Amino acid sequence: SSLRYLVFQLGSGLLLLAGVAMLHAATGRLAFADMAVPGAAPPVGLIDITSPGAVLIFAAFGIKAAFPLAHSWLPDFYPRASETGAVVLSIFTTKLAVYALARCFAGFDALIWIGAVMAVFPVFFAMIENDLRRVLAWSLVIQVGVMTAAVGMGSELAINGAAAMAFAGVIYQALLFMCLGAVVWRTGSSKATELGGLHRTMPYTTLFCLVGAASIAALPFLAGFAAKSLVMSHAHGDKATYAAWVVLLFGAVAVFLIAALKVPLATFFSHDSGKRPKEAPFNMLLAMGLAAGLCVVTGVSPAWLYELLPYRDVAMGYL
Numbered sequence: 001s002s003l004r005y006l007v008f009q010l011g012s013g014l015l016l017l018a019g020v021a022m023l024h025a026a027t028g029r030l031a032f033a034d035m036a037v038p039g040a041a042p043p044v045g046l047i048d049i050t051s052p053g054a055v056l057i058f059a060a061f062g063i064k065a066a067f068p069l070a071h072s073w074l075p076d077f078y079p080r081a082s083e084t085g086a087v088v089l090s091i092f093t094t095k096l097a098v099y100a101l102a103r104c105f106a107g108f109d110a111l112i113w114i115g116a117v118m119a120v121f122p123v124f125f126a127m128i129e130n131d132l133r134r135v136l137a138w139s140l141v142i143q144v145g146v147m148t149a150a151v152g153m154g155s156e157l158a159i160n161g162a163a164a165m166a167f168a169g170v171i172y173q174a175l176l177f178m179c180l181g182a183v184v185w186r187t188g189s190s191k192a193t194e195l196g197g198l199h200r201t202m203p204y205t206t207l208f209c210l211v212g213a214a215s216i217a218a219l220p221f222l223a224g225f226a227a228k229s230l231v232m233s234h235a236h237g238d239k240a241t242y243a244a245w246v247v248l249l250f251g252a253v254a255v256f257l258i259a260a261l262k263v264p265l266a267t268f269f270s271h272d273s274g275k276r277p278k279e280a281p282f283n284m285l286l287a288m289g290l291a292a293g294l295c296v297v298t299g300v301s302p303a304w305l306y307e308l309l310p311y312r313d314v315a316m317g318y319l
Contacts, residue, residue, distance in 0.1 A: 001080045008063055008073040016060035022053030032103050047104050058105060064097035065148060066141050068117050074141060075125070079133035079190065083181030086133060090140060090173045095166045098147045102162055102310075107154025112244050115152060118145025119251030126258040132267060133180050133190045136173070139216065139259035142251050143169050149248060150231040153241055156311040157318070161230030163309050168223040168298060172215035175291035176263065179209035182284045183267055186277035192262070197272035205280050206268040208288040215295040217260035218252060222299035228252070230318060 024030055047054045059070075066074045074094070078086050105111060119142050126138035143165065150162035182205050183198065184190050199206040211222070218224035232252070235245035279285070298305055306315035 001077045005073050005077040008070070012060045012063035015056045015063070019053035019056030019058075019060060022056065023047070023051065026052040046107055049105075049108065049110075061097050061100045061104070062114075065094055065101065065144055066097075066118070067114055067148075068121060071118075071141060075122075075134050075137040078137040078140070079131050083178075083185055086181060087174050087177045090136075090177045091170045094140065094144045095170060098144060098151065098162060098166045101148065101151045102159060106151055106159055108152055111152025112149050112241060113152075115145045115147070115149025116244050116247040116251075118142065118148060119248050120145075120254075123251070123254040123258065126254075126262075130191050130193055132192055132195070132263050133177070133184075135258055135263060136176055136180065139255050140169075140173055142255050143173070143216070146228065146231060146248055146251060149244055150234070153231075153234055153238070153244075155234055155238070156314040157230055157234040160306075160309040160311050160315045160318075161227065161232075161234065164227035164230055164305060164315075167305065167308075168215070168227040168295075171223055171291050171294045171298070172212045175208060175212035175288060175295065176216065176259070178284065178288050178291065179205055179212060180263070180267070182280035182288070183277075185284070186280065187275055192266035192270075195267050195273050195275070196270040197268070198275065198277065199268040201276045202268070202279050204285050205288065206264070208285075208292045209264045209268065211292040211295055213260040213264045215299070217256040220299070221296070223295040224299075226299050226302035226305065230315070233318070 020030065047057065049055065049058065063070045078089055081089055101111065122138040122141045126135045129135050129138065147162045147165045147169075150158040150165070180190055183195065183202070186202070187195065187198070189195060215222040215224040218228045232245065232248065235241045235248060280288070303316070303319060306312070306319065309315040
């Protein structure tokens with residue numbers, strides 16, 4: 001799995017380097033501001049997909065974002081990383097790709113349907129998966145798919161939604177990976193068939209996992225709702241993206257089933273595995289508590305997050 005990750009990431013880097021070199025040789029430009037759509041705010045740019053090197057740059061970001069057919073490194077590597085490593089990977093790798101796509105390919109229509117496919121196909125793998133960390137990895141692909149579709153929609157509200165989801169996703173996805181990491185630390189397993197009944201001796205970890213699960217399911221008054229509602233509002237309100245809204249809605253329901261229900265139920269409730277591990281160490285509980293607190297604060301009072309989004313006035317008008 002490490003070699004697969006190395007091959008994919010080095011391949012992505014080489015494609016990006018080649019694409020940037022070709023683009024610079026042809027245009028002499030590399031700054032995002034020079035590629036901006038007329039009238040767009042500075043954070044967003046758009047590379048013409050037919051320009052030299054653009055396809056290579058797009059492919060490089062697609063690998064980072066785990067586009068379909070270039071996604072196998074993510075569900076393969078994340079479950080095998082260390083407890084800390086999985087948290088770091090869930091935060092940085094794919095979120096960097098979302099940021100780069102928003103800066104370079106905002107409004108590129110193909111991203112809508114690439115994101116829609118990403119929001120659907122992992123569902124069937126996650127439903128039959130026994131390793132709960134792999135289930136979270138598949139749910140991460142679904143979440144990135146929604147962000148990718150939002151970038152493709154290209155409106156100010158959709159771009160705000162992609163940025164807000166990337167930020168909120170860092171919190172609640174890291175929280176869920178931390179909770180399962182604590183379980184692995186104490187029990188040595190993340191398999192659904194080997195867990196269950198851990199709420200008896202790990203009550204705080206259970207509580208934090210439930211907060212993360214509710215956030216990824218976008219329940220009201222939590223971070224996921226404050227972010228995902230921006231994307232879904234645009235998709236539902238635009239006739240051109242209504243079909244994509246239906247697909248994304250299916251993905252949202254799927255995330256609720258596989259991440260918000262399957263993970264906490266199989267880990268902490270469900271059947272009694274007979275295991276009675278100690279509660280997670282204080283440092284792990286502190287990190288999980290901070291992340292859970294941010295999920296609640298962001299959901300209850302999202303104005304501070306909306307202030308930081310690329311199109312602040314549009315975001316504040318959504319409140």
